[in-house]
Amino acid sequence: MNFAQTVLLPVDMQQAFDGPSWPRRWNGAVDRNGQAILDAWRSRGLPVIHVKHDSIDPGSTLRLGQPGNAFRPGFEPRDGEPIVSKSVNSAFIGTDLDLRLKRLGVRKVVVFGITTDMCVSTTVRTGANLGYEMILVEDACDCFDLPDGQGGTIPARTSHQAHVATLRFEFARVLTTQEIVEALGNAAAAAA
Template identity: 45%
Template sequence: MTTALLLIDVQKAWDDPSWGVRSTPGAEANVARLLAGFRAAGRPVLHVRHASANPASPLHPDQPGHGFKPEAAPRPGEPVFTKSVHAAFLGTGLEDHLRAHGITGLVIAGITTHLCVSSTARLGANLGFAVTVVSDASSALSLDDGEGGRIPAETAHRVALAELRGQFAAVQTTDEVLAGL
């Protein structure tokens, strides 16, 4: 089985204070460790970035936040897929690329655990890929609960991982993933 690292939306926009506090403060450092490990092992690395249609969004292509964080910057030859919805498989050519290159496993990390990471992991599993989500290399935002309260980012992160675990993905830490390379 060929397994690729798939980084989801590790973009500068998430540093904008308007998003609030994110879970997993060490996520970007762990993304950098995963990148180094996959590159050293000669394993495929793929990048996904979100392009918001809203010109005021920090994720809009005309905004500086659209760029990748330095820890997750693609190297020449590493494919970059741009999406405008949550799941990285929709409208991007990602699935075709994976199948054309014989990639059957995905190690997914990025931002945000409860939205784009989860959507991509779920769809990837439904398409038949073996999916692992890296718990300490992904992060979530706090959520409005619709009843006047807020769900803390760490809780949103833990719940998203719990929903994926065993149903759509394995959930591992960066150290566990790197040990398996």
């Protein structure tokens, strides 16, 4: 994989999602996998733009000033890594993300984060619609169990799998953490 004109976009890697007000998540490896990608990406000096959900809902655990609004440990931006603040599901809506990507000459966007079926999926779909080559890192994403509207629950993993399948079918290339990290290592070896 060629990483020229590519940016990494961690989406909503925030502490609120561990709180008791949120349903059960399924991917216990989301932090480990996301951190592995972020570390490998940074070691290559490639651009990272962090996406953060700053809710405007007064009761949200993702609202500015709430402890849950903070980045998860290990996902805090470093100097020179910008943050795109959003208040809706897509990182492209109501933000300057598209402009930032164009200024960087970006053609490809590698995405991971929380949650697959909401902010990650909406961002990937919007990015694809805007003409970017979107790459989803499926095992560095997570979902919640959700009510099915009929008294039952749709398991988080089932929701994740359905959304990954939809994104793969029309909106994104889907890779694993290992595939991304190995590709970054191979690219570094080739450049040496």
